[in-house]
Amino acid sequence: MSVRVGEADFDVSAELAAVAGKDHGVGGVAIFVGKVRDHAGGEKLTSMTLEHYPGMTEAELERIETEAQSRFKLSGSRIVHRVGTLAPGDNIVLVIATSPHRKDAFDATEFLMDYLKTRAPFWKKESLANGSTRWVEAHENDALAAAAWTTPSAD
Amino acid sequence: MTAETQKPEVVLRYFAWLRERTGFSEERIRLPEGIETVSDVLRWQTTRGHPFDVAFAKPDPIRVALDRTHAKTSASIANAREIAFFPPVTGG
Numbered sequence: 001m002s003v004r005v006g007e008a009d010f011d012v013s014a015e016l017a018a019v020a021g022k023d024h025g026v027g028g029v030a031i032f033v034g035k036v037r038d039h040a041g042g043e044k045l046t047s048m049t050l051e052h053y054p055g056m057t058e059a060e061l062e063r064i065e066t067e068a069q070s071r072f073k074l075s076g077s078r079i080v081h082r083v084g085t086l087a088p089g090d091n092i093v094l095v096i097a098t099s100p101h102r103k104d105a106f107d108a109t110e111f112l113m114d115y116l117k118t119r120a121p122f123w124k125k126e127s128l129a130n131g132s133t134r135w136v137e138a139h140e141n142d143a144l145a146a147a148a149w150t151t152p153s154a155d
Numbered sequence: 156m157t158a159e160t161q162k163p164e165v166v167l168r169y170f171a172w173l174r175e176r177t178g179f180s181e182e183r184i185r186l187p188e189g190i191e192t193v194s195d196v197l198r199w200q201t202t203r204g205h206p207f208d209v210a211f212a213k214p215d216p217i218r219v220a221l222d223r224t225h226a227k228t229s230a231s232i233a234n235a236r237e238i239a240f241f242p243p244v245t246g247g
Binding site: 034060122136138 | 168225
């Protein structure tokens with residue numbers, strides 16, 4: 001279990017090896033990589049700058065990860081989030097969850113992203129081809145997706 | 156006011172568009188008497204004059220963390236050493 005926040009890019013293979021390389025009890029690995037798109041709201045995007053709250057970010061990601069461990073049967077997990085100025089095509093975020101069975105890995109990865117997007121103190125600012133900049137507004141859908149995890153499911 | 160009754164200094168921190176609109180990333184300040192909760196401190200910000208009155212004119216989209224933990228508007232700020240103000244998060 002680990003979280004990391006920084007400007008450097010990540011290598012998915014290296015991160016996966018660090019989480020699951022020596023654990024032969026792992027039956028499934030789910031990996032999510034978030035990337036910078038070259039468009040936003042119908043306009044061409046030239047770069048994206050991510051700001052965060054040092055100290056709180058790491059603490060919040062660790063809380064989110066601990067919550068995932070209590071909800072799902074996980075063998076391991078990792079969250080890597082980049083900050084600073086990124087270009088279209090660049091990686092932003094990596095979430096890995098490993099488990100004895102695939103469903104826990106899939107579900108944990110989705111849970112980690114839904115919680116990260118509503119709890120972890122990161123803010124995105126888009127720079128557009130027309131020279132303007134704008135802060136990305138939080139989506140209602142992200143809040144609903146995170147809230148859905150608190151509703152007891154039928155199964 | 157005597158030293159015994161004076162409130163301790165707190166660090167106020169601002170992120171994203173709140174940092175840009177206030178022009179501060181952080182400030183060290185003694186809050187006035189009567190500021191007890193998160194909603195009190197949000198209301199107080201609107202009384203400080205430019206640029207805080209404009210930055211905090213619509214407190215609804217503003218989130219607050221006390222000592223790096225998300226806080227509700229009803230939360231007490233009595234023991235907080237660091238109060239952060241920011242818009243809803245958009246990482247990931």
